[in-house]
Amino acid sequence: MADLSVEFAGIKSPNPFWLASAPPTDKAYNVERAYEAGWGGVVWKTLGEDPAAVNVSSRYSATYDHNGEVAGFNNIELITDRSLEINLREIEAVKKSWPDRALVVSLMVPCEEEAWKKIVKQVEQTGADGLELNFGCPHGMPERGMGAAVGQVPEYVEMVTRWCKMYSSMPVIVKLTPNITDIRFSAQAAKRGGADAVSLINTINSITGIDLDQMAARPIVDGKSTHGGYCGPAVKPIALNMVSEIARDPETAGLPISGIGGIGNWRDAAEFISLGSGSVQVCTAAMIYGFRIVEEMKSGLSNWMDSKGYEKITDFQGLAIPNTTDWKYLNMNYKVVADIDEDKCIGCGRCYIACEDTSHQAINKTERADGSVAFEVIEDKCVGCNLCQITCPVDQCIKMEQKEADKPYMNWTQDPRNPYKDAS
Ligand SMILES: Cc1cc2nc3c(=O)[nH]c(=O)nc-3n(C[C@H](O)[C@H](O)[C@H](O)COP(=O)(O)O)c2cc1C
Ligand code: SF4
Numbered sequence: 548m549a550d551l552s553v554e555f556a557g558i559k560s561p562n563p564f565w566l567a568s569a570p571p572t573d574k575a576y577n578v579e580r581a582y583e584a585g586w587g588g589v590v591w592k593t594l595g596e597d598p599a600a601v602n603v604s605s606r607y608s609a610t611y612d613h614n615g616e617v618a619g620f621n622n623i624e625l626i627t628d629r630s631l632e633i634n635l636r637e638i639e640a641v642k643k644s645w646p647d648r649a650l651v652v653s654l655m656v657p658c659e660e661e662a663w664k665k666i667v668k669q670v671e672q673t674g675a676d677g678l679e680l681n682f683g684c685p686h687g688m689p690e691r692g693m694g695a696a697v698g699q700v701p702e703y704v705e706m707v708t709r710w711c712k713m714y715s716s717m718p719v720i721v722k723l724t725p726n727i728t729d730i731r732f733s734a735q736a737a738k739r740g741g742a743d744a745v746s747l748i749n750t751i752n753s754i755t756g757i758d759l760d761q762m763a764a765r766p767i768v769d770g771k772s773t774h775g776g777y778c779g780p781a782v783k784p785i786a787l788n789m790v791s792e793i794a795r796d797p798e799t800a801g802l803p804i805s806g807i808g809g810i811g812n813w814r815d816a817a818e819f820i821s822l823g824s825g826s827v828q829v830c831t832a833a834m835i836y837g838f839r840i841v842e843e844m845k846s847g848l849s850n851w852m853d854s855k856g857y858e859k860i861t862d863f864q865g866l867a868i869p870n871t872t873d874w875k876y877l878n879m880n881y882k883v884v885a886d887i888d889e890d891k892c893i894g895c896g897r898c899y900i901a902c903e904d905t906s907h908q909a910i911n912k913t914e915r916a917d918g919s920v921a922f923e924v925i926e927d928k929c930v931g932c933n934l935c936q937i938t939c940p941v942d943q944c945i946k947m948e949q950k951e952a953d954k955p956y957m958n959w960t961q962d963p964r965n966p967y968k969d970a971s
């Protein structure tokens with residue numbers, strides 16, 4: 548059976564599944580039940596200076612997919628609304644009771660050296676395994692000069708990271724905000740500041756929808772609203788890309804990454820790990836489905852690793868990085884065309900409409916003698932865009948077949964059609 552244990556930035560964990568800093572990790576009661584359910588680690592809900600933050604009511608909103616499941620989740624909550632003293636006391640007690648689990652403490656205090664010095668020393672005394680610096684909270688806290696207000700300025704990221712490394716001997720994980728043009732600058736700044744790792748993503752600025760009766764965005768607080776932070780399955784593609792950008796950047800390559808964003812099952816986790824993540828963090832899925840989802844995550848990952856012959860997480864960690872490249876290095880001679888399986892086709896015509904109206908008019912529609920319609924790809928016209936396959940409601944009905952496989956690899960920098968070939 549595969550060994551799921553990891554050592555992330557020096558922090559040992561029996562499996563790579565951690566709960567992200569958020570309501571599931573808000574207090575000892577939650578964290579202990581999460582450990583009982585099997586989570587390898589938690590990042591405690593962000594602590595701040597006293598007096599504790601005060602939250603509004605209501606706080607959450609969501610977008611839904613066609614099955615009524617939550618596709619994206621939005622919140623306007625702040626950091627912990629419990630006192631620092633109570634949190635620190637609980638952290639110390641939980642760590643003592645669960646020495647084999649990872650316990651990282653998330654922090655956010657004003658951008659002043661003394662404030663950071665004081666709190667990291669207090670956390671150090673609890674025996675926690677590490678710190679996560681919350682430079683990502685997108686609402687409320689930035690108005691007070693914290694969260695994304697720090698994370699969006701690489702110089703601040705570097706400075707605060709350096710303070711934390713200076714005043715603490717614990718591993719420091721810098722949690723990055725995705726509300727920035729190029730994530731690599733923040734990751735580079737964290738590394739310059741001495742970060743042991745980065746974690747990403749925090750939530751994305753969002754308005755999930757407008758209540759057209761009240762003419763206000765959701766969630767509504769007495770007729771008014773504000774932008775929140777978006778997370779859940781909808782943000783996974785953005786998070787994966789940002790993780791890959793950091794993993795591929797020569798300046799940050801090898802910097803441990805804790806992958807976060809839309810992880811809800813073992814496959815999501817495996818994808819983040821394949822792009823270099825050494826641990827993964829989960830928030831929305833645990834909030835919607837409860838702590839027990841970790842059982843399926845662990846067994847699913849373990850079974851898949853067995854089926855692939857991977858004995859430990861590092862056997863496949865980062866394997867997808869070399870295959871994630873710049874557009875200019877893709878093979879211009881690689882060609883696929885769509886192929887419709889007549890036996891599986893139900894004749895709905897969706898592929899035909901999609902290709903006819905918005906792609907390359909590469910599907911022929913003909914009427915059979917019995918009045919039914921047949922669809923066939925015109926190979927010469929098909930550019931292999933995948934649109935018909937994406938549109939088709941029948942699994943495996945449209946396959947993309949490789950053609951001209953004997954042609955050699957030639958990328959855009961080598962392509963005679965590239966007018967700037969010699970300069971690229
Ligand atoms: C209600 C709520 C509260 C959150 N509070 C925090 C927080 O205090 N500190 C923090 O670093 N991230 C916080 N997050 C962000 C999560 O830790 C995580 O980065 C984000 O939700 C993406 O993961 P997911 O797609 O699995 O939810 C919060 C998220 C939610 C939904
Ligand atoms: S792959 Fe694109 S171009 Fe080819 S048939 Fe499908 S939609 Fe048309």
Ligand code: SF4
Binds near residue numbers: 899938939941
């Ligand atoms: S979308 Fe799929 S099922 Fe519908 S006509 Fe095209 S190939 Fe057939």
